[in-house]
Amino acid sequence: AAGVIQSPRHLIKEKRETATLKCYPIPRHDTVYWYQQGPGQDPQFLISFYEKMQSDKGSIPDRFSAQQFSDYHSELNMSSLELGDSALYFCASSYPYRGDTEAFFGQGTRLTVV
Amino acid sequence: AQKITQTQPGMFVQEKEAVTLDCTYDTSDQSYGLFWYKQPSSGEMIFLIYQGSYDEQNATEGRYSLNFQKARKSANLVISASQLGDSAMYFCAMSASGSARQLTFGSGTQLTVLP
Numbered sequence: 001a002a003g004v005i006q007s008p009r010h011l012i013k014e015k016r017e018t019a020t021l022k023c024y025p026i027p028r029h030d031t032v033y034w035y036q037q038g039p040g041q042d043p044q045f046l047i048s049f050y051e052k053m054q055s056d057k058g059s060i061p062d063r064f065s066a067q068q069f070s071d072y073h074s075e076l077n078m079s080s081l082e083l084g085d086s087a088l089y090f091c092a093s094s095y096p097y098r099g100d101t102e103a104f105f106g107q108g109t110r111l112t113v114v
Numbered sequence: 115a116q117k118i119t120q121t122q123p124g125m126f127v128q129e130k131e132a133v134t135l136d137c138t139y140d141t142s143d144q145s146y147g148l149f150w151y152k153q154p155s156s157g158e159m160i161f162l163i164y165q166g167s168y169d170e171q172n173a174t175e176g177r178y179s180l181n182f183q184k185a186r187k188s189a190n191l192v193i194s195a196s197q198l199g200d201s202a203m204y205f206c207a208m209s210a211s212g213s214a215r216q217l218t219f220g221s222g223t224q225l226t227v228l229p
Binding site: 031033035042043044045048050055056058088090092094102103104105106107108110 | 149151156157158159160161164205215216217218219220221222
């Protein structure tokens with residue numbers, strides 16, 4: 001079965017650079033979530049989208065922005081990168097007609113800021 | 115605000131035995147959802163099981179079952195007949211209104227299955 005696809009899987013950037021992470025949800029899933037998991041930490045909710053509109057916002061820095069496109073894929077844009085942004089970034093998707101009770105995560109993008 | 119507490123940083127279990135991973139939660143919401151995820155060393159986050167706050171029956175999914183005790187605010191995960199491939203980090207999470215839209219995770223339990 002198709003899963004949530006994230007690209008790239010690994011990304012190395014220098015401080016103050018920008019990065020764009022992409023997420024392709026499971027077909028027919030119209031809700032997308034972004035999470036950040038620092039080393040040895042639990043995942044922290046960043047932001048979510050439903051039907052291309054932002055639905056919930058968590059602890060997302062102002063340097064980050066995200067959007068969901070007409071084909072339901074989502075991109076997380078990160079600017080002025082800092083060393084502390086090094087983390088595993090997860091995208092997840094769910095299907096509201098199942099009550100959003102199952103959020104399926106992608107394999108994550110591991111961002112390293114040097 | 116919601117809070118998830120997992121008090122077992124690490125657990126060991128013998129292959130083929132059952133193991134219970136503890137999870138307690140705190141919320142003022144009347145409707146909420148409880149989730150368990152497995153994170154192997156490769157990093158991906160794998161959905162295991164879901165329990166809605168109004169579900170009277172404990173959720174089960176294959177070898178996984180969720181021991182939901184609402185009055186005690188606990189949602190322990192029981193893995194029966196442990197397998198070596200079950201070795202991973204396990205996260206308990208919850209959300210308001212039962213949806214997975216904004217999950218709050220616990221700190222996780224590292225489970226090691228011994229041969």
